[in-house]
Amino acid sequence: MNLENRKRELVKEFSPLLEKTTKVSKIWMGILVAIILVGIYAFFLQLFKGHEVTGMRDNVVWGVYIINFIFFVCLSYSGAFISGILHFYNTPWKNSVSRIVEIITVLSLIIGPIFILLCIGRLDRLHYLFLYPRIQSPITWDIIAIMTDLVGCFIYLYLTFIPDLAILRDHSEDAPKWRQKLYKFLAIGYQDTTEQRETLHKITKTMSAMIIALAIVAYSVLAWIFSLTLQPGWNSSIFAPYFIIAGLYSGISVIILAMYLIRKYYNLEHYIRKVHFVSAGIILLILSLLYGYFTFSEYFSRWFSHKIHDTNLLNTLFTRYFWQFVLANYVGVLVPVVILFFKKFRTIKSITFASVIAILGLWLNRYLIVVPTLETPYLPIQDTREEFVHYTATWVEWSLSFAGVAAFILFFILIMKLVPIIPMSGIIDQEREAFNKKGNAKQTITE
Template sequence: MTPLFPSTSDKIIADLYPTKFGNAGRVWTFVLLVICAIGVYGYYRQLRYGLEVTAMRDYVSWGIYISNFVFFVAISLVGSLITAVLRLSNAKWSTPLTRIAEIIAVSAIVFASIIIIVDMGRPERFMNIFLHMRIQSPIIWDVVVISTYFVVSLLLLYLPLLPDLQILNSHQKKNSGFQNWLYRFLGSFWKGTQEQLNICNRSIYILCVTIIPVAFTIHTVTSWLFATTFRPGWDSTNFGAYFISGAFLVGGGAVLVAMYLFRRYYRLEQYITADLFDKMGKIVVMLAFLYLYFNVNEYLVPAFKMKKPEETHLHELFAGKYALLFWFAILVGMIFPLIILLFRKGRQPFAAFLAGTMVVVGAWFKRYLIVTPTLLHPFLPITDVPDSYRHYFPSWEEWAITMGSLAGTLLIITFFARLFPIIPIHETVTERSENHESP
């Protein structure tokens, strides 16, 4: 590691070194664990009594689980946006955000995989996907790209962490016994030689190049799961770009939220600066415009042709029983954040945090609207079925499992921030040293 002035280097290490939970951290963790426990109990009931405990029926056979899956897959794209795109474009300002983005991506993709197994109802049949796979099935494509994306994202989280593990191993008195064991287990082979650094940097570069097409593939394939199903609202060639642009937006919004929370509760104002919020806010503005364009395209063309099934579907969204939810998702998830972040004052930390929160909340409801209204409006009219088949509102078990999965994602991020530096120490020291040495 290239040193700065010794006192400056020590200060950076002290500022970014992982710290113990305070009272607020313990309460936060306890609340997340309680929500996860309720979710586990809901899943136990689903395993014991079957999918009958859910509100899903023959028509709405996906429901909130697949909405949640699409949301997790979308938010995981933040890893390729921040780590790969900005790193390859040599945007040094993004260094404090890379690890935040990667842990969001990894935790989201973990629970995207889990929620798919939950949706199956019979988890013991999961291995049949591999034992009896059919390459013609888009579900197989989804399993392959999600697995690949998870491995690449995990490596992009781990490899830049290696120099920091050497720093953590050299401060054993600050760590608990478990931490010292964990740091040795993960990084005992790392000696910090120039050869290791060169190999690590080359590997990170290759992974950054690799993850971009993989990220585009995972969101395109997920969109194909819908587009290859003959339903109004999904019968679209626009779905791949529509999903990718929406994923970039929600990922950018999630980073704004995480930036503010880590900056405030870990006192990282010197590292996650107001200028970072300004730059990230501008990126989110661009992504919001892009997603808004694909939304207009997604609804305008079917509205112009106005085929009967599409007419019913669009009426339900724009003026029917889903109108309140639809306009909430559009206004809160895109329009309001766009208006806030267009102005410099709106890109100040707290205002950007509010805009990012709106984006994330609106994005979740947008995924719900992609799934449920479409399933309730098939091309063939619903006739001669019980009344419960015509409506869908998640049961408490579904809500418990969904909230448990969201809490589980936050729990992974929370424990990671407790055990590891959330901002790369080695890269921060090196970059500040280079900036000091440059004329």
């Protein structure tokens, strides 16, 4: 097996993905940039006019921003978790999804905390969090967890990129000079020697284990921001595992959706196959059952205990938020379960549809965790204006939310222009392993 030739072949195969931009993708990128620009305008409006331009008021101080924050951060943690599992256990189908997962992990961990910054009224006092941290506060834990996780995810993503960057450095003679220089710089002299490969493998494996542990800790800390308060609907002992399961549920769904889109628009049917969708679909089925169980358990115990504030909250959920509740907790769980449970429904399109339903359901579930609780405070403010009690997101919040999603997709596309979405080094490793096995078998027969 001639490794260099094989590497050249792979670069040749994937270089159109890196270097050529189709008209459709240009239009898409233009639309995404336009959405981001509207978001930037909304941001400046909020910056100069204050939070008055949002729907957040005295009672409901957390709105769509915090929901997006939880959603993206959970996505990141679940991405880190799944990616860690894929690498740590050297899962057979990791090659097809691992890079998608890793990019999702890092991007969502960058986009998510930006929403927190949008939610803070006095950004000029942000540095106080670092100057005067209160170590007893879950908010402080979350800041530490997010920063530590972000650095860890960056390192981890970089580690998985190195072998591909080295291949691209050595076989991109036709690429522009800036690209060649960039690959050379980022590949840090990796020559794929046995020693280098072993060192890289060792630290990647350690980092993958670390990333799994970090994801669990960071997930739990995020859940504790809510559950360590005494607020009805938040004060729950199962919130941390509930958040982990919900995060994994949304994470797997976003991965399936990304797999579908990448497969379709980049013609990667050869690498991202139905078997990958079915495997991911089965994981999604297990997670949807677990998520449904946790959701039922959470609301059932609140309903049964019949504490007055919990009852008020449930009344709000079943009146003002009835349809959202049904969509989030019935449709968002049962539709994916039904689709994924029956073998004949497990087609690529239906699995992707189930994952889209799961994503929307999960986002709504987050909304129902945050907003109705804040709308039913322990101390109701008398004679308050309606808009101070009830929350409705304004166009500023929506445009910034969509700008976040657009930025996520745009950066995803841009990263895909830097390195192939299917790790070439992974393909080489697989083929090398197969070759070695074959060689060993031949040797045994000769002997």
